[in-house]
Amino acid sequence: MxxxxxxxxxxxxxxxxxxxxxxxxxxxxxxxxxxxxxxxxxxxxxxxxxxxxxxxDESWKAAVIEQLGRVQHVSNYYYAEPQSRLAELLCTKSGAKRVFFANSGAEANECAFKAARKYSAMKYGEGRAKIVSLKGSFHGRTLFTLTATGQDAFHRWFGPFVPEVGYAEANMEDLRRVADQKTCAVVIECVQGESGVNALPRQFVTALEAFCKERDILLICDEVQSGNGRTGKLYAYEHYGISPDIVTTAKGLGGGLPIGACLFFEKTEHVLQAGDHGSTFGGNPVCCAGAVNVVSRLTxxxxxxxxxxxxxxxxxxxxxxxxxxxxxxxxxxxxxxxxxxxxxxxxxxxxxxxxxxxxxxxxxxxxxxxxxxxxxxxxxxxxxxxx
Ligand SMILES: Cc1ncc(COP(=O)(O)O)c(C=O)c1O
Structure with a gap:
């Protein structure tokens, strides 16, 4: 054509x-x-x-085609080698304990938000479900991630939104005001991509980490765009010397195939259990084979x-x-x-x-x-x- x-x-x-x-x-x-x-x-x-x-890219293509010639999809009723290998690779490289695979950045963030709410509900009971995001952020187009996106322009037409989401400016004074007793997690992009490619101030990010740790509020780093070597580190949060509780990533992870990942660190390792969350295509073997090639080359x-x-x-x-x-x-x-x-x-x-x-x-x-x-x-x- x-x-x-x-x-x-x-x-x-x-x-x-x-x-x-x-x-x-x-x-x-x-x-x-x-x-x-x-x-x-x-x-x-x-x-x-x-x-x-x-x-x-010859090496990436070969990895994907090799898996395509074996089996293209198995569903999450069964184990799949590329998925297990990718989970191990991501954990080994990042220090995460476990990984959930999704198909996109938005879905990786949905998983993170759900896990944060469950973590808090199990530990503290109901009434501590608030997710705080930053103004100018972008976290996806599903209703929960759209709600968490701190830009009004994206919200037009699509309400009512998911309750218990708050927005703060990237300074501790405002963050303290918004992240109250009802808050279970704060989500940040260390570099806000969609709103102008703005790196968050270092002082703010380190103070935020300390604030979250003190209150057992989970710190989620959305590395959907900034992850996978984009900033010269595996994840952009590494530039800030912080240790998030959950990291989400997608985009570059698959090298051009749709895959997202939600990485759980120590506190959140066991939060999601069988039946809590899932995805038909999540961890698809072909996408995972592509991602194994990507991540193993990010030396x-x-x-x-x-x-x-x-x-x-x-x-x-x-x-x-x-x-x-x-x-x-x-x-x-x-x-x-x-x-x-x-x-x-x-x-x-x-x-x-x-x-x-x-x-x-x-x-x-x-x-x-x-x-x-x-x-x-x-x-x-x-x-x-x-x-
Ligand atoms: C930081 C961030 N989070 C989430 C998303 C949503 O990712 P996806 O379009 O794969 O759902 C994007 C997409 O641009 C993004 O930049």
Whole structure:
């Protein structure tokens, strides 16, 4: 099909939930995609921080195809080797005790919120079910995670919402006001992706950890976007030296296949028991085989390379005309810009570069394997557009 045929079909039959850019892709390699028009595009978006190794990565593909040739799905009535191996790998690397597998970031967060409520109900009885999130946060589109998303724009039309959710500014004064006696958990993104790629202040995060520990309020780190090596560490919370009770992740974990994970640390290890939670596709063997490949390749050496690439891109971006600020951590980059971010993204696309936006910022979250040539090509397009 050529592009106009795809576009026509989609406009006629697909739900109208997405405002697409006028392009579709047929293939590519690493951080270079090929459009239906045969044109090459440098990818600074990685399918929204998802294609950790870009497209067509040989080792990842081989792992996925190998599992596809065995068995594609078994359900959670039975054991599955890729799932058990991935759970072990995640626990060994992170220090978590157990993992629940979901299909997306929102579902990983749903699991975390449910576990937090059960932890509290078992220990303290009813009436301590409040989840506190931060203003500007994004935690997903299911009703519970949408409720916990601290941005009013997402709430329009969809009430009534899940009760016992509160929102605090990222400072201890406001947090103390909102996180009252009825609170069982506080959820944070160490780098808020959707609202502008803002890293939380270090002082706040460490004070929050101490506050939560004192009151036995669970600290949940949503690493859906910032996890899996994106910031130069396995998880962004490691930059802050904190120990969360639950960590959720998704996006990059599968390298481009749908999988989410909820990691339980010491306090929460045994909270969820048989029958409490589940998912038909959660822990799907093909997705887990892809994720085993991803996580096992996120070595210290690889993460150092990510940090090096991030330093390189950030230094260049800081010198560009039209850039007011470079935010975020590692290869999760926000650009404060003088022009309209959506118009910048559209103009970049015309010139062969894919970038994302986050409110008024340009968001750059390339494959972690992006080469110097690809970075340079993309940066030179961006430089021209930003001028
Ligand atoms: C921090 C964060 N949490 C949760 C989600 C929801 O993930 P998903 O779209 O996989 O449900 C996202 C998605 O962008 C995210 O950035």
């Amino acid at each position: 050529d592009f106009s045929q795809i576009e026509q079909l989609d406009k006629r039959y697909h739900a109208e939930t997405y405002a697409y850019f006028p392009v579709a892709f047929t293939g590519g390699k690493n951080a270079t995609l090929i459009g239906t028009d045969g044109k090459e595009y440098i990818d600074f978006g990685a399918g929204i921080a998802t294609n950790i190794f870009g497209v067509n 210290d050496e690889f993460l150092l390379e990510v940090q090096g690439k991030a330093d390189y891109m950030r230094a260049k971006l800081k010198g560009f005309d039209g850039v007011t600020q470079v935010t975020g951590l590692g290869l999760m980059i926000g650009l404060g810009v003088k022009k309209n971010s959506k118009e910048i993204a559209a103009e970049c696309l015309k010139r062969g570069l894919l970038v994302l936006t986050a409110h008024e910022r340009v968001r750059i979250v390339p494959p972690l394997t992006i080469t110097k040539t690809e970075m340079d090509e993309g940066l030179s397009i961006l430089k021209e557009v930003l001028k």
